[in-house]
């Protein structure tokens with residue numbers, strides 16, 4: 639299978655005010671047809687630089703980037719026609735044009751005939767529920783709807799490679815859910831490939847087949863969400879609700895195994911985060927022996943965000959600390 643995107647040995651250094659910043663350091667990866675790959679990393683880790691290099695907005699220092707087998711430096715136009723990118727959201731579109739005018743204009747730039755462009759624009763407007771705003775200039779729309787117009791403009795020529803930098807910015811919960819379903823469906827039905835950055839871990843977890851984690855311009859991990867879970871976070875949180883209150887030796891045994899116990903009027907709630915299933919079996923057996931009927935059980939795996947923090951932690955403790963703090967403050 640020929641990958642839709644191949645990036646090999648990408649390097650990019652910025653020079654500004656006499657200082658140089660190595661933004662991307664020898665990055666290599668590929669994305670196959672039908673695959674959605676998330677690019678994660680703390681602020682300044684090189685995500686946007688990577689995307690900009692792929693769509694030719696940044697001249698790379700060294701490296702090779704191919705889109706559908708075409709070298710973007712030597713077959714620039716072909717690569718451009720195969721790519722649809724939203725890098726700075728609504729800043730990419732014309733604010734004094736309506737959604738329809740914008741979409742038709744961008745379709746024309748990528749060679750879609752006008753009649754076909756109008757049909758596709760209407761299709762996108764319907765699918766993204768932009769009908770109500772059809773006659774309004776984009777500058778009058780909400781941030782979320784502007785973001786949808788920007789995405790529609792980038793995808794109207796049906797590119798095989800889709801690059802999205804923070805596509806959920808400004809979208810409300812319902813819009814994010816809808817966007818997720820739509821993007822997944824697009825990639826699956828057209829066998830496109832998508833590279834997406836986001837600080838919205840739920841979005842990444844729901845939509846991505848694979849995740850690349852960047853740290854200080856380098857790829858520190860490249861895996862499926864499941865594999866990341868397996869490698870870095872085999873822990874689960876068990877939440878049991880049992881009838882009555884464990885007493886005496888049963889309670890002591892549970893506490894020794896690190897279960898936390900909360901007693902309510904007629905039942906008890908036992909919680910434990912562990913990767914050791916024996917601990918769960920032992921607790922269940924001893925509760926059953928002592929006549930405490932299990933009422934409910936809930937098992938949750940660590941979220942992608944925890945895995946991400948864990949991965950960075952293994953690379954650098956100070957960075958992980960700042961990410962953990964930002965997460966705690968709801969910034970991530």
Ligand SMILES: Nc1ncnc2c1ncn2[C@@H]1O[C@H](COP(=O)(O)OP(=O)(O)OP(=O)(O)O)[C@@H](O)[C@H]1O
Nearest residue numbers: 652654659661679680681682683684685686687688
């Ligand atoms: N035009 C530029 N001139 C100078 N330095 C730059 C420029 N663009 C990016 N950088 C620097 O390159 C590094 C990588 O930046 P980049 O924007 O690619 O990171 P990012 O992971 O996308 O960050 P964020 O999550 O904040 O968007 C940072 O140190 C940044 O300050």
